[in-house]
Amino acid sequence: MVTGAKVLTASVLDLLTRPELLQRARLEFDQAVKTAPYFAVLPADAKPPLDLNKAIMDRFRPEMRKFYLAERPRLN
Numbered sequence: 820m821v822t823g824a825k826v827l828t829a830s831v832l833d834l835l836t837r838p839e840l841l842q843r844a845r846l847e848f849d850q851a852v853k854t855a856p857y858f859a860v861l862p863a864d865a866k867p868p869l870d871l872n873k874a875i876m877d878r879f880r881p882e883m884r885k886f887y888l889a890e891r892p893r894l895n
Contacts, residue, residue: 834841 834844
């Protein structure tokens with residue numbers, strides 16, 4: 820994971836410090852999108868099965884409550 824994070828960081832630094840590289844990446848992305856456009860696999864009216872693990876969650880929720888945060892974290 821550390822090596823992957825280093826590679827991602829170095830890639831972002833390259834893109835931020837070399838505008839021509841960013842421009843080439845954008846052109847390549849635009850070309851790829853034209854040849855293989857995105858399409859949703861799920862139908863637009865698909866709903867997630869929210870009760871899929873309800874029995875398991877109801878069973879373990881009391882034990883998990885002791886790990887809940889007492890207050891909402893502030894991310895400034």
